[in-house]
Amino acid sequence: MTGNTSPRADDGSTAAENADAALTTRPDGGSVTASGNRRWSRSGRAFSTLLGRPIVAGVVAVVTAFLTVPVLVAFVSSFAESGSGVLPTGFVTFDHWRKVLGFGEYGVRKNAIPGLTYSLLIATGGMVLNVVIGVPVAYALARYDFYARDWVNTFAILPLVPGLILGIAFVQTYPQHGRSALGLLAGYCLLKSPYMVLTVQSSFQSMDLVRLEESARSLGASWPRTFLTVVVPHAKRGIIAGAIITWTLAAAEFNFTHMVASGSPDPFAMFLYDNIANNALYLQSAAAVSVYFLIVAGAIISLQLLGKRGFSTAHQ
Amino acid sequence: MSVRKSATTSVRRIATLASTTARPTTERERERRRIAVLCLPFFALAIVAGFVPLAMLVRISLAEDTIWMDGWSFDAWETLATTPEYRRVAWNTLWFVGLATGVSVALGVAVAHALEKYDLPAERIVVAAVSFPIALPGIVVAYLITVLLGRQGLVTNAIAVATGQGAHGLASATAITGLFLGYVYSLLPRATMVLRGTYAEVNEQAEEAARALGASRWETFYHVTLPEIRPGIAAAAILTFRSGLAIFGTVLILQSHQVVTLQIHNEISVGSYAPDVAAAIGLVYVVFIVAFTFVGLRFVDDDAVEV
Structure with missing residues (x-):
């Protein structure tokens, strides 16, 4: 980030103006033609120099608004009584939240808490499994140079099979267990593993792994012990960040869940789907979506506490 | 021998x-x-x-009986190869995702450029805004588009009030433009993420030299910065395109354009149940994604790759 390095500002144009003022005579006795001078000072008057920055800043402002405004509106209007008109009106009511979560007497709506808990437990399981499979492969890729390393790398960091296809194939392949919690867990783990591998890998890449490993080995630790008690603890932050990211993404994974989930209890993604699709009420959808926003906000805050800039796998 | x-x-x-x-x-x-x-x-x-x-x-x-997975037949592949409908779906998907990728990467360059070069007043907010949509599943993105452009949407109603028209006629969330914005919403953060990594490695001295020698900002960007970030742009385009191909939830809710994921879903729905055709489309789709990614990444520096 730019931080406190001074922006490159307008030194170009001011230099050109100075040249304008000095004009025709040069210290070495030569002379500068007016047209040549204009050629050099052109940058001061170029369209992009005058307006480039405001235009780009404007684009950034529009993009930021496009990405954030709907989220804020959805969150705010989930507490409103009426969503018609330009802005929601009638604050503050918790009716929609209560209805969506299924508290109290609201007819056929079922309590959403079991589904939510179920999903979060599966996401946690997927996260733990991701640590077990992701950290070793990330270490192998960061530390060693081996045959087909590039291929393994591409496989590990790119989700090659889309969730939808994986879901269809999964149910057909494992008819008994495909729809169970175990099936969801394995699917989430595989689909989200690239985020774990990338995060941990970039954390490993910032360490001097060879020296670390050799110091531990020369002090008498066996290789498994070196890996488990020296290397892994050093990458603690990366692993935790990867765990938060994979957990959050798995908590609301929809494409795979839609194909695999069998109901009872309904995973969280299906709860969102039921509250968004077709004939769902606008403000109740807002409340349902807001539940997930709260989860994401919690994840982002935890990532910030770890020193990560939001949902990024990159290491700083 | x-x-x-x-x-x-x-x-x-x-x-x-x-x-x-x-x-x-x-x-x-x-x-x-x-x-x-x-x-x-x-x-x-x-x-x-x-x-x-x-x-x-x-x-x-390849199964003849798709319920018990018995027998062998090429029926599904034949259907896939001979029905013009499927070619149209493929074309629909490619141009739509391609266009969304183009727009997302272009906007991503602008955002990454501004974040790296300018002193923005609310930099942390911009960073958070462009990174958190990665966590949102497609169905939530679809809902956010209806928040903006649906019948009760913010933009729809604002325009309705300003022009005096009815909000129903103006709602465009379930039109193809709404779906397009949904795609951009999901893809823009991914593109920006990759491009920010590239921008962090741009040589600032070369840019300063260009400016000092009298190049305008655009000339500096076009002749100095752009060649440096070109690998990042290529990587961003590849990753964005393949993420775009995998989008399903957004289309499932908004339903305004027949793309490949929606087609696969329709093939296994009640009423038009043809799992063999769905599997065949799925295979073509996966093979395409894998081939595209591998071929694409051959031309790009591997370090630029992030999900």
Whole structure:
């Protein structure tokens, strides 16, 4: 980030103006033609120099608004009584939240808490499994140079099979267990593993792994012990960040869940789907979506506490 | 004879490799065993949860009886090859995702440029805003588009009030433009993420030199910055395009454009149940994504790759 390095500002144009003022005579006795001078000072008057920055800043402002405004509106209007008109009106009511979560007497709506808990437990399981499979492969890729390393790398960091296809194939392949919690867990783990591998890998890449490993080995630790008690603890932050990211993404994974989930209890993604699709009420959808926003906000805050800039796998 | 000989040697070589990896005697062999052990859990899961189901997909696409997976037939592939409908779906998907990728990457360049070069007043907010949508599943993105452009949407109603028209006629969330914005919403953050990594490595001195020599800002960007970030743009385009191909939830809710994921979903829905055709489309789709990614990444620096 730019931080406190001074922006490159307008030194170009001011230099050109100075040249304008000095004009025709040069210290070495030569002379500068007016047209040549204009050629050099052109940058001061170029369209992009005058307006480039405001235009780009404007684009950034529009993009930021496009990405954030709907989220804020959805969150705010989930507490409103009426969503018609330009802005929601009638604050503050918790009716929609209560209805969506299924508290109290609201007819056929079922309590959403079991589904939510179920999903979060599966996401946690997927996260733990991701640590077990992701950290070793990330270490192998960061530390060693081996045959087909590039291929393994591409496989590990790119989700090659889309969730939808994986879901269809999964149910057909494992008819008994495909729809169970175990099936969801394995699917989430595989689909989200690239985020774990990338995060941990970039954390490993910032360490001097060879020296670390050799110091531990020369002090008498066996290789498994070196890996488990020296290397892994050093990458603690990366692993935790990867765990938060994979957990959050798995908590609301929809494409795979839609194909695999069998109901009872309904995973969280299906709860969102039921509250968004077709004939769902606008403000109740807002409340349902807001539940997930709260989860994401919690994840982002935890990532910030770890020193990560939001949902990024990159290491700083 | 020579083929047989070379086959025997390579089998023997693999056997030695396997046995030395299992029981290493030299440090080199021990290292190989460590690599194997480290990669093993990942590949165990990838095989059980990834490759085996994909192989099953091949079987489904070739099955004569799709309920018991009996018999063999090429019917599904024939349907796929001869029905013009499927070609239209493929074309729909490619141009739509391609356009969304183009817009997302262009906007991503602008955002990454501003974040890296300018002193923005609310930089942290911008960073958070462009990174958190990565966490949002497609169905939530679809809802956010209806928040803006649906019948009760913010923009729709604002325009309705300003122009005096009815909000119903103005709602465009379920039009193709709404879906397009949904795609951009999901893809823009991914593109920006990759491009920010590239921008962090741009040589600022070259840009300063260009400016000092009198190049305008646009000339500096076009002749100095752009060549430097070109690998990042290519990587961003590849990753964004493939993420765009995988979008499903957004289309499922907004339903305004027949793309491949929606087609696959329709093939396994009640009423038009054809799992063999769905499997065949799915295979073409996966093979395309994998081939596209590998071919694309050959031309790009691997370091620029992030999900």
